[in-house]
Amino acid sequence: xxxxxxxxxxxxxxxxxxxxxxxKGRRKAGRFLIEGPQSVRxxxxxxxxxxxxxxxxxxxxxxxxxxxxxxxxxxxxxxxVYVHRATREVMDHISTDAQGILAVGELDAMRAVQTRLxxxxxxxxxxxxxxxxxxxxxxxxxxxxxxxxxxxxxxDDCVDMFNPKVIRSTAGSLFHLPVLTVGTDEFFAMxxxxxxxxxxxxxxxxxxxxxxxxxxxxxxxxANPTSDGxxxxxxxxxxxxxxxxxxxxxxxRIISIPLYGKAESLNLATxxxxxxxxxxxxxxxxx
Amino acid sequence: xxxxxxxxxxxxxxxxxxxxxxxKGRRKAGRFLIEGPQSVRxxxxxxxxxxxxxxxxxxxxxxxxxxxxxxxxxxxxxxxVYVHRATREVMDHISTDAQGILAVGELDAMRAVQTRLxxxxxxxxxxxxxxxxxxxxxxxxxxxxxxxxxxxxxxDDCVDMFNPKVIRSTAGSLFHLPVLTVGTDEFFAMxxxxxxxxxxxxxxxxxxxxxxxxxxxxxxxxANPTSDGxxxxxxxxxxxxxxxxxxxxxxxRIISIPLYGKAESLNLATxxxxxxxxxxxxxxxxx
Numbered sequence: 001x002x003x004x005x006x007x008x009x010x011x012x013x014x015x016x017x018x019x020x021x022x023x024k025g026r027r028k029a030g031r032f033l034i035e036g037p038q039s040v041r042x043x044x045x046x047x048x049x050x051x052x053x054x055x056x057x058x059x060x061x062x063x064x065x066x067x068x069x070x071x072x073x074x075x076x077x078x079x080x081v082y083v084h085r086a087t088r089e090v091m092d093h094i095s096t097d098a099q100g101i102l103a104v105g106e107l108d109a110m111r112a113v114q115t116r117l118x119x120x121x122x123x124x125x126x127x128x129x130x131x132x133x134x135x136x137x138x139x140x141x142x143x144x145x146x147x148x149x150x151x152x153x154x155x156d157d158c159v160d161m162f163n164p165k166v167i168r169s170t171a172g173s174l175f176h177l178p179v180l181t182v183g184t185d186e187f188f189a190m191x192x193x194x195x196x197x198x199x200x201x202x203x204x205x206x207x208x209x210x211x212x213x214x215x216x217x218x219x220x221x222x223a224n225p226t227s228d229g230x231x232x233x234x235x236x237x238x239x240x241x242x243x244x245x246x247x248x249x250x251x252x253r254i255i256s257i258p259l260y261g262k263a264e265s266l267n268l269a270t271x272x273x274x275x276x277x278x279x280x281x282x283x284x285x286x287x
Numbered sequence: 288x289x290x291x292x293x294x295x296x297x298x299x300x301x302x303x304x305x306x307x308x309x310x311k312g313r314r315k316a317g318r319f320l321i322e323g324p325q326s327v328r329x330x331x332x333x334x335x336x337x338x339x340x341x342x343x344x345x346x347x348x349x350x351x352x353x354x355x356x357x358x359x360x361x362x363x364x365x366x367x368v369y370v371h372r373a374t375r376e377v378m379d380h381i382s383t384d385a386q387g388i389l390a391v392g393e394l395d396a397m398r399a400v401q402t403r404l405x406x407x408x409x410x411x412x413x414x415x416x417x418x419x420x421x422x423x424x425x426x427x428x429x430x431x432x433x434x435x436x437x438x439x440x441x442x443d444d445c446v447d448m449f450n451p452k453v454i455r456s457t458a459g460s461l462f463h464l465p466v467l468t469v470g471t472d473e474f475f476a477m478x479x480x481x482x483x484x485x486x487x488x489x490x491x492x493x494x495x496x497x498x499x500x501x502x503x504x505x506x507x508x509x510a511n512p513t514s515d516g517x518x519x520x521x522x523x524x525x526x527x528x529x530x531x532x533x534x535x536x537x538x539x540r541i542i543s544i545p546l547y548g549k550a551e552s553l554n555l556a557t558x559x560x561x562x563x564x565x566x567x568x569x570x571x572x573x574x
Contacts, residue, residue: 046549143557148547176549215568260435260567262333262463270430270560273553277561278568280547281502 042172050109058085123231138169145173211256329459337396410518425456432460498543
């Protein structure tokens with residue numbers, strides 16, 4: 001715990017921290033910002049190795065709220081985490097989404113675990129091709145976590161997962177499971193090496209392949225618990241354009257979610273939640 | 288089609304239209320605003336009876352884009368819809384989310400169909416108690432539509448469904464199925480009269496009742512297609528506080544979505560999509 005109260009909103013240190021909200025600042029510093037009690041708590045609990053500093057709002061002599069104090073106590077268990085007190089003004093200068101607490105994470109430490117994926121035996125992968133919207137990217141990481149996926153893979157040109165809005169939208173899930181970024185060819189090669197079939201979420205399919213309907217896929221999973229129901233990479237396309245024909249052609253299966261009413265489509269986050277969770281529920285009931 | 292080009296962004300008419308983006312303006316005028324090609328197209332296609340005017344951006348002599356022209360042609364089939372051309376400046380003054388096209392809807396016409404619900408035989412209801420966020424409210428209406436629900440009921444103090452952000456988030460679904468607003472007592476009375484069991488989505492349950500896990504509920508639905516799997520009112524709670532103990536006590540069943548990973552919760556829109564779609568898939572496979 002650093003006893004000195006940070007009260008100069010115009011200091012270099014505060015400016016450098018605020019820079020972490022931008023991609024360029026993160027690249028330059030090799031660090032990223034974690035905002036708000038939920039994200040900081042999950043970062044401290046699951047990836048304290050990747051957290052270097054915590055900044056907590058402190059008004060005069062009064063301590064932080066109980067919620068924040070509990071997070072700080074947990075953080076202080078880790079030798080590598082430094083806790084600093086800062087004025088509200090300083091906190092606001094760094095981020096308007098802090099809700100009283102911020103942490104600084106180390107990109108190298110996060111990435112070290114992320115590349116270990118290639119070596120692990122995890123067998124349920126959620127993959128997203130060219131996901132661009134930070135809110136969507138965060139929400140799908142959270143959905144993949146809830147559905148018990150072993151990892152998330154961002155394929156090709158996706159939004160930076162260390163964008164503060166992505167992190168906020170994951171509600172802590174960024175620290176619960178590895179999230180990798182790889183190119184398209186690398187993705188298919190990696191899944192091939194691990195013997196995981198790539199299943200595409202797609203409404204239209206290709207000229208020669210109609211999509212399988214999700215309820216049929218689930219029925220087969222339940223009927224045959226020894227099938228590949230517990231190991232797959234489920235791949236979702238870009239928010240607006242879906243998956244390219246070229247990518248679809250490389251997928252083992254194409255699965256579509258049926259639309260029962262008059263809605264013409266579901267958005268990416270909704271599709272991912274329904275598909276990932278249904279697949280897990282179907283194979284968990286079977287096993 | 289009105290031949291006159293609206294080009295005075297400071298006219299009373301433009302000011303009154305812009306007022307429809309606010310609750311007070313809608314109440315005063317008895318009308319609401321429908322923004323963007325997708326929403327306007329679905330309004331024209333499914334609820335032309337409730338649409339009075341369409342405003343389309345027109346720059347000089349050039350017509351609107353093909354997409355907009357097709358919507359206009361469809362709108363002109365309805366005797367009651369007037370189409371007006373307006374300058375970009377006028378359109379921007381009314382709404383920055385128009386994407387070239389706006390429609391004005393009549394609250395009375397929308398509500399007339401909405402209250403007919405009590406008389407119809409629809410049997411899959413999606414209900415939301417105290418939903419407050421406009422984006423959430425729109426997304427859950429869209430999910431209920433996709434899952435084939437016969438109606439959506441907003442229970443107690445919810446966001447105004449004619450808020451422009453709600454309408455945009457429904458992606459047209461507001462015009463696909465009836466969406467009602469009722470009080471809590473009225474809701475339970477209405478469902479009781481129609482013989483529909485109210486099922487609560489809730490993680491914790493009450494002191495005396497543990498929630499049933501969704502996969503178990505789905506397995507029973509599939510095993511017994513003659514059960515009540517095709518008729519229910521599925522009730523979701525407020526984004527932050529869930530359902531009150533008082534409301535939970537009045538529900539026939541309490542259902543929770545299992546979390547397989549380390550995620551602590553799912554947000555409202557995600558929970559609703561998973562639950563509504565799984566229930567429909569399970570009972571549709573069975574039937």
